Amino acid sequence: MKFSMNFVKRIVLSLAFVLAGATSSLAQGFSGSSPAVSSPFGGASAGAGTSMRWPLFLGGTFGLGSGAGVGDGNGVGICQIKPMIGAWMPGLAFVRLGYGFSSYEEKDDEGRKSEVESSDLSIDLGVHLLSEFFVKGSYSRVNALSEKGDVAWNEWSAGFGTFWIVFSRTFLTLDIGYHWVLEHYDPLIDRDVSGGRWQMNLGFSVFVY
Numbered sequence: 178m179k180f181s182m183n184f185v186k187r188i189v190l191s192l193a194f195v196l197a198g199a200t201s202s203l204a205q206g207f208s209g210s211s212p213a214v215s216s217p218f219g220g221a222s223a224g225a226g227t228s229m230r231w232p233l234f235l236g237g238t239f240g241l242g243s244g245a246g247v248g249d250g251n252g253v254g255i256c257q258i259k260p261m262i263g264a265w266m267p268g269l270a271f272v273r274l275g276y277g278f279s280s281y282e283e284k285d286d287e288g289r290k291s292e293v294e295s296s297d298l299s300i301d302l303g304v305h306l307l308s309e310f311f312v313k314g315s316y317s318r319v320n321a322l323s324e325k326g327d328v329a330w331n332e333w334s335a336g337f338g339t340f341w342i343v344f345s346r347t348f349l350t351l352d353i354g355y356h357w358v359l360e361h362y363d364p365l366i367d368r369d370v371s372g373g374r375w376q377m378n379l380g381f382s383v384f385v386y
Contacts, residue, residue, distance in 0.1 A: 232264040234382040238350070240277070242376030256281070256376065259299070265348075265382060268308070273301040283323070283365050291365055295321040297332070312337045313352060326364030333357045334376075346384035353377045 240257035259277030278296040297320070303313035317332040336354020343349055353375070360371040 231384065231386045232266050233386070234263060234265055234348075234384045236261045236263075236273075236348075236350075236380055236382035238275070238277075238378040238380030240279075240376050240378045242356075243374040256374075257297075257378075259378075259380075261380070261382075263301075263382075265384075268305050270305065271301075271303045271311075273303075275299050275301070277317075283363075291323050291325055293321050293323045293365070295319055299332075303338075309341070310337065310339050311352075313354070315354075317356075323365060328361060328363055328365075330361035331359045333359070338378075340382075348382040350380045350382060351378070 237258070237260045240259065242256045257277045257279045259275040261273045261275035263271060263273035265271035265273075276296065276298055278294070280292065280294045282290045283293050284290055297317040299315050299317035301313050301315040303311045305311045313336055315332075315334045317334070318329065319332055320329045321327065334354045334356040336352050338350060338352025338354075340348045340350045356374050356376055358370075358372045358374070360369055362368070363370045
């Protein structure tokens with residue numbers, strides 16, 4: 178029950194973070210001339226796309242992927258919720274700092290299941306290649322908590338993505354990448370493990386000014 182309540186608290190915190198961003202985004206829509214989605218570059222949208230004065234933003238992502246990449250948590254489904262802050266210069270590059278969390282089940286050698294709650298602190302670096310398309314890499318430090326013990330490991334990822342402008346200072350984002358889970362000792366199954374997973378992130382970024 179302890180872990181479930183912690184997970185609920187994190188969900189509530191993320192929803193509050195998303196609500197703050199959504200409120201700012203809706204305010205942009207009501208105060209702007211048109212809320213239509215547009216491409217950030219090219220054609221008529223280049224001059225009317227963004228109106229931010231500072232590159233700082235708040236945002237978040239919902240990650241869907243092939244499980245945790247280690248142990249028994251390999252089912253496809255929502256695997257991560259991550260509020261984020263950062264700086265983004267459209268057409269050039271961005272840096273994002275996020276705190277994500279997820280929950281999954283893992284089996285030991287005797288077939289007994291244990292609930293695992295993980296959290297990670299990550300930093301993403303991205304570079305634009307073709308207009309609204311970008312490539313990115315990230316580093317994450319992951320901590321997993323369970324009744325049988327706690328464990329931490331490092332993850333690296335590489336991927337690509339794109340974004341769309343909504344209102345004047347709000348981006349919708351989509352990126353896909355592969356995560357390498359580096360080798361570490363797992364007390365749940367009493368052995369060293371490593372692995373990887375594909376993950377797709379759907380998110381948003383709202384520029385603060």
